[in-house]
Amino acid sequence: MNDSLTFCKAIEALAANIWPAEITAYLDNWQLRATRGVTKRANSVLAIGEYPQLANWLPHIEQFYxxxxxxxxxxxxxxxxxGLDALLDSHGYALGTPSLVMIANSxxxxxxxxQKLVKRDVAALTAxxxxxxxxxxxxxFLRLESYHEExxxxxxxxxxxxxxxxxFVKIRKGKHIIAVGTAVVQGEWAGFLNVVVSEAERGQGLGSYLMQALTAWSREHGAARQYLQVVASNTAAVSLYEKLGYQTKYGYHYRIKYDLRPLATS
Known part of the structure; x- marks a missing residue:
């Protein structure tokens, strides 16, 4: 197995552990995850490794969902x-949410x-x-992401x-929370997620301040390296991470089929 594939499998496993689904079923090495439809990560098949040995694995998975x-x-x-991506495409699965996995030395x-915060006025900010x-x-978090209370x-x-x-960090400006994020440490690795800043406060160094807070906390908890997942089309976030020393290691995407009736068989 080549080094890049080994690395990808390791990070994919780490990332799955920091966003655990409400229901997880296993089909050999694959995880079937379901969480009331909240986020694709928690409601998708984590297809790592070889195909399942079950001959009719696709109908079986579709029945689960x-x-x-x-x-x-x-x-x-x-x-x-x-061949999995092409196979799903041939069965009517649409392409969804191309994303990047980026890593950095903490x-x-x-x-x-x-360095980026040297010329920024962050005196009013607290973590x-x-x-x-x-x-x-x-x-x-829900307010900053404009997500529904439900x-x-x-x-x-x-x-x-x-x-x-x-x-879980809350970045305050005065009494108001204007950014949040989550850090999870697993051995030498820290994974960052739920990273969101107030739209009204962007362009003032808040993203760098938030990432500095996440990095500092993770280093205190033993992490020497860090990774995150970002939607590829979010060019502003990708640019910020690159300026902080992050490098893209690989990409991932989703394949989605909404109408399961023709294929959902026992």
Whole structure:
């Protein structure tokens, strides 16, 4: 197995652990994840490694998602078996959300963030950490993402199920929370997610301040390296991460089929 494939499989496994689904079933090495339809990551097949040995694995998977009243979604990366993407395309699965996995050395990222903040006025900003996603953090996250309140319990459940060392940061400007993020440390790696800043406050160094806070907390908890997943079309975020020393290691995307009736068989 080549080094890049080994690395991809390792990061994909780490990333799956920091966003645990409400329901997880296994088909050999593949994870079938379902969480009331909240986020594709928590409601998709993590297709890592060889194809399942079950001859009719595709109808079996589609039945799982049909039983959970969800579309069938596959998470496709370099760690997925050859030909899977083309096979799903031939079965009517639409392409969805091309994304990037970016990594950085924590020390270098911290230095880069500090350098970017030298000329920024961040005196009014403070970073407050909590070990669980409390009501205030969840409310701020939903507000900053413009998500509906009805999603709160699902996000709360996902955050509660994270079993590794985790921290949830609230970036305040005065009394107001204007950015949030989550860091999860697994061995030498820290994974960052739920990274969002107030649209009204963008362009003032807030992104660098938030990333500096996430990096500092992760280093305190033993992480020497860090990674994140970002939608490829979010060019502003990708540019910020690149300026902080992040490098794109590989990409992934989803394959989605909404109408399962023709294929959902027992």
């Amino acid at each position: 049909a039983d959970n009243s969800l579309p069938a979604i596959f998470h496709i990366s370099d760690a997925s078996p050859p 020390q270098d990222a911290a230095a880069a963030a500090a 407050e950490w909590v070990t669980e996603a409390d009501e205030e953090w969840l409310d701020a 999603l709160k319990e699902s996000y709360k459940g996902i955050c509660e199920r994270i079993s590794d060392a985790k921290g």
